[in-house]
Amino acid sequence: MACSVYSRWFALLMLVSVAKSTSTSTTPGGSGGGCAEDTCPTQSSSLLQAKKLAVHGAEDPLNRRAHVWRSEQRAGPALEYFRWWGAGKVDHSLATTLPGMDVEPDGEFSLAEAVVDEAATAELTQRGLVRALESYRGPCAESESWALHQGVTDERGVQHALLHSPGGKLQYVAAHSGRVLVADPQACSGHPAMIQEEPVPVTGNEQLLDSNTDPLVQDCVKLFHRTVKENCNKDFSINVLTAHLQVINGFAVFVKLELTAVDGTVLYHEPECEFQIPESPDASLLQDQELPEEETGLIATLRMDIPICLADKESSVSPAVASVMELMKQRRFGHLPGHKGYEHLDYGEAVVLPQVTDMPTDYDLRETYPMCYPDGGKEVVRDQGNCGSCWAFAGASALMANLCASGKGQDALFSATDRLEVSVQGIMSCNYNGYGCKAGNWGGIDSALKRSGIAKERDFKYQCRYYCGSAPWGATCSLTANPRWHYDGVTMVKGEEGMLRALVLGVGAHMVSIEIHLSFFHYRSGVLSESTGFLMGSHAVTNLGFGVEDGQKYWLVQNSWGTNWGQDGFGKLVRGVNFMGIEYRGEIIKGYVDGGSKIPCADAEYAGFSTCCTKGKTIRVTCADAKWYCTESKYNRFAATVTKNCPATCNTAFCGATAPTAAE
Structure with missing residues (x-):
């Protein structure tokens, strides 16, 4: 069809x-007591065959x-919902894949024939689907007797299918030319088939x-x-x-x-x-x-x-x-990629940073750059109010921390007791994505700063503490950028080791995302190491350091819920176990002041695209093999991606340790 x-x-x-x-x-009108569950003859029950669903928040x-x-x-x-959730991943996979010369699509894999009401064709298609899925999932593949429930091919030739097992499991597959683009549930973390690895939900099967x-x-x-x-x-x-x-x-x-x-x-x-x-x-x-x-x-x-x-x-x-x-x-959240269907917004290649031979036990940017954190840091804590703009606050705080560190306080302080801040309103009003009080991510920060530069908070003040309903979120994009502040893009780090190195090597403070449960709301002191209560949302905070307290390793984060939360607005989250998903990745929002030091360049391991395919297999291209793709041409659609992920290999302009002084 x-x-x-x-x-x-x-x-x-x-x-x-x-x-x-x-x-x-x-009772007529539905106002009576209602029947007990086991006495309702018409109610749905097969949904519960695989697992008993709990009442969240109830005592029992x-x-x-x-x-x-x-x-x-x-x-x-059901297939339409899976297609909506997978649309961004499908687009990303198609856009970052270079067709190879040795394409050998599996002749049995043809969802286009799945809509034909012929048993032989359906059986053949089903077998091809399962084989492609098993090849894609590799060591994650489970022995299941899958049946094709629904299938359709879109105008791009992408084949969408929903498989159904006798035990009640559902498996969505999107494929093109015999290659699986998206599987939901996904392949296991770290499997080579995954062009972009996704975090395994820390809350089990809740999404x-x-x-x-x-x-x-x-x-x-x-x-x-x-x-x-x-x-x-x-x-x-x-x-x-x-x-x-x-x-x-x-x-x-x-x-x-x-x-x-x-x-x-x-x-x-x-x-x-x-x-x-x-x-x-x-x-x-x-x-x-x-x-x-x-x-x-x-x-x-x-x-x-x-x-x-x-x-x-x-x-x-x-x-x-x-x-x-x-x-x-x-106290709102607002990290959009933490929601199903938006995971692709956090896709990106993580840089490979040099090893640190003598990693310190503790590191705190508030102590390394005390001039940048008046009143022990309490002065720089901000409050997003009831607007879901944590993404903008976390990014703005990370950028301001890096600007201040760049010049060791130069051009970053209004006075010794008052640090300047990056305008969150500028990020919300000027991004091309429409992100604001209804969530966003680092992509909105990047587009806003590239479009309009970095403005001071005192020059373009936050308007949405009591919520703004729609873009441009309380103010038009009419800011005046500070000519002495310079935005230098976003660099990603991954995992505990990558985040540790980023801080110690001076690569910078970074925004991180976490899954919020009730215990985070009530945090006051010590190291938070348990997520209790129901899943509430996806939140973004700023990572400023790490340490050990009472034998527990922790990350030091700055929140955007005011100084009444945690320890004067800061918190310690247990480190090394991907608690709340914090170690999935961090985004360093890079910036420097006139005459200040610039965060050095570093290549990612992979260039951000892949070649395809031999019997459905894809090969991720490394930065070492991608130098030809650094130069933009009509034959190369990956130049922007490669120069972003491989700046050292591509010898990107101003890829150095010291920034030039901008003209006044």
């Missing part, structure tokens, strides 16, 4: 008029939500979803509103604070939301939306003249701890959980 037709059908599915939902509540984690409403309207096909854009979250919200309207003859105003996903025999979406009643009362809830792959056609759920995509759509079920019609009268969470959800509105 052609992708354009498939997409139109899927779009029509989203516009289908709302059908009545079937409530299992025993094995007590399923008792109030269940099953919708007669199907959600989209964060972006509440602003994710289509499955949007469908969960629609399911909530639809259920309220059909059972209560009214609707509620809700705001999703966080959402995460579990994939079993379908999808389970857990959301934490605030509900504002008509009288202004704010209440908190944790509904669960289940989207189950139907085991067989169910005529009772299908509308007349359904499209094929509707027939394969997911069965939608809503679960809550209280009758939904009482949701504007009482909270369904404990007072303790409600207080945390209230706190989440005051």
